[in-house]
Amino acid sequence: MKYVNKLTFLLLVSFSATFAQEKLTKEQAIKLALENNYGIKIAKNQVKIAKNNASIYNSGFLPKVVANADARYSLNNTELTNRDGETSEINDAKSQTYNASIGFNYTLFDGLGRSYNYKKLKETYNLSELEAKTIIENSVLQIFSVYYEVAKLTEDNKNILESLNISKQRLERAKYSFDYGQSTKLQLLNAEVDVNNDSISYINNLRFLANAKRDLNLLLGRPVTTDFTIVTDVKFNIFFELNALLEKVKKHNIEVLKSNKNIELNKYDLKVNKSFLLPSLTLSGSYGYNKSKNDASVFINQLSNGLNTSLNLTWNLFDGGTTKTRIQNSKITADNLLIQKEQIENELERTTANSLEVYNNALFILKAEEKNVETNKRNFSRTEEQFKLGQITSIEFRQAQVNLLNAKSSLNQAKYDTKNAELKLLQLSGELLNTNF
Template identity: 50%
Template sequence: MKTKYYLTVVFAWICSGLTAQNVLTKEEAVATALDNNYGVKIAKKSVEVADNNTSILNAGFLPTVSGSAGATYNLDNTEAEFSNGETTILNGAESSRYNASVNVNYVLFDGLGRRYNYKRLKEEYQLTELQARETIENTILQLFSVYYNAAQLTDNLDALKQTLNVTKDRLVRAGYQFEYGQNTKLEVLNAEVDINNDSINIINTRQELKNAKRDLKLVLGETFTEDFQVETEVDFTLQFQKDSLFEKAKSRNVALLQTEKNIAISKLDINSGKSAYLPTVGLTGSYGWNKNNNNAASFVAVSTNTGLSGGVNLSWNLFDGGATITRVKNARINLETQQLEKENLLLSIERDFNNAWDDYMNKLEIYNIQEKNILTAQNNFERTEEKFKIGQVNSIEFRQAQLNLLNAELSRNSAKFEAKLSELQILQISGELLNVQF
């Protein structure tokens, strides 16, 4: 009775531990990855830097203000001869000078170079946002790749446990039949071998599941100390028709949008290069203070000056050896290159979209077939089990029906998650991945 009591307590404790495990939902996984994934964090920091670069403080439109100050001390031996013929000799004559000033420089006109550079910074900021979006999309795909791998292994583990339970029941039945002389020892040995094989499969799958969860933690940027479960249910939520999705791909694909930003930046580079052909006009101003303490040989002992000064300057680089011409030519070539890359990318997007769409349709059809195959394999197993119980089917035929059902379940699990990942890939190509509910 004591042993039975302890077994009951242990079993209850194990069950309570299993039910207490947290379930990491898909929505929670996405939110956690967006907050904690290190690749996403780095991408967000790049956006912050690009945002800082677009500030008026970095555009060159504001004046520059600088201050300067200095002091000089002299100790001289001086011999001075005045116009009346008198001569003065000073040894160790002291003199000092002090100065301080505030200087202001402001560029009134630089050939519109600042204006184009400021626009370029705006475009670069938007380009950085698109690069961050691409990182987020790739992270989400990576997340679901490992998440669904863990989910598939969870389903596989459940199927393997059910198979093991059936094999254990068969061993118990074979043992009773052997005791009562209805079967030979061979049936018992066959059941024990199958139990060992089923147990090994469970051990291997359980280890694969642990590894998959570790991969998932890495993508999430988390270090969970407690075990967790994942959702195994999958909803196919693709609501768009093929043509409408393809139109979205040609306007919202993140790689295409980045190429268009590069084209806009190249156009601004051309205009910025042309600005070097024009003159630069600037204003200068300063406020200064100067004090001189002269030695005894000077006519003025002490002099102090304060005052404002201002001016206008103009500089025009009439010829810089052809550097500006070369820079503008290269900017035009770079623009043509970006336009060619866009045309090539459109062809790649069309190919990738059609391949992804066909792959999704095929995998979805395979999944539906596998669902039907499960019903057939289940029906076959149940009938074989009934015949096995009344002795019309031997253990080898029963085992084969059992394995057929198991293989059908494993194939169905694989097809289910592969079809879902294909759906996500279509959504990424079409630029809709971040607009769906997971």
């Protein structure tokens, strides 16, 4: 009985604590995840990197401007000999040179390679957004899975507590009956055992619930010790039609969209490689300032400044077959990407059909479990009446009680299995992030 009293104390503490807990809705959970989830934050940063790479500053379209300057000093002994054989010496001759220039280099034409590269960078940025969306979708699916696990354990907790209260009431009746000599010690002991077993189940379920909440907090990127309650109600999109689903999958599924994007990127790779077959034209120019002083020179001081420009045409007529090899490989890669796309579409068609079958089966099981709960409720109600009248044993009563608890637990499992199956279909059809949960 001391064990039961301790449990009662724990229950009172848990009930009083629930008033201070936040109510975490599904919408709030998704909002927190989009802001704080570690994987999503990293994915967003990867998108930012791709956006920077797709900037005009990384395109090669802007000219390069370089400034140079240097100063030199030397002290030499110099011996000079003219054509007549006369020699002269200059000792400790100083030489000073100062140079400064600013120049630019700009490619006027490169076979359109820059243009295709720039377009490829833009498409790479779009692909990075799809990659980030994949991570977000998978994170959302994982968050819902854990959220519904918390919901299931919450409802299981409620059902176990109801069963525990029934067992406690039975224990009280058994005590009174035993005290007045209307039942045996065995019936009292059986009632105590059942209370203890239900108490253990309740405490274990509390532990599972606490673990699940910590798992969810981790996915939401917040302190894992944050306590909360959740909304256990779920809504279902009762009907999905296979052909309509497959149409959406082909148009909106992330893997299909990424496959299409990779095909586009390969087209730009091919065009970039072909650009090496064409000439390139480069314009360069500079403005320089030069000053020198040399004691050993005929002209002691020299000063020059001015503008220099040049136009350079380069045409690589033969590069040993490197460009040809790249072009051939790009075409082969294009064939592989088309094959991969076909494979992805076939696999998605199979996965969609399987997932739809799982969902429909889950709906059937859900309806069957709902009926099963109603049947067990009626059975338990009648069993309870017969038990109070002494027409059945405590073992039969306990069996009906356990059957009802198991039926409720199975219904909870079926309800959230069905919802998870629905979310999988929404992800396959590309509608997961557009759904009102």
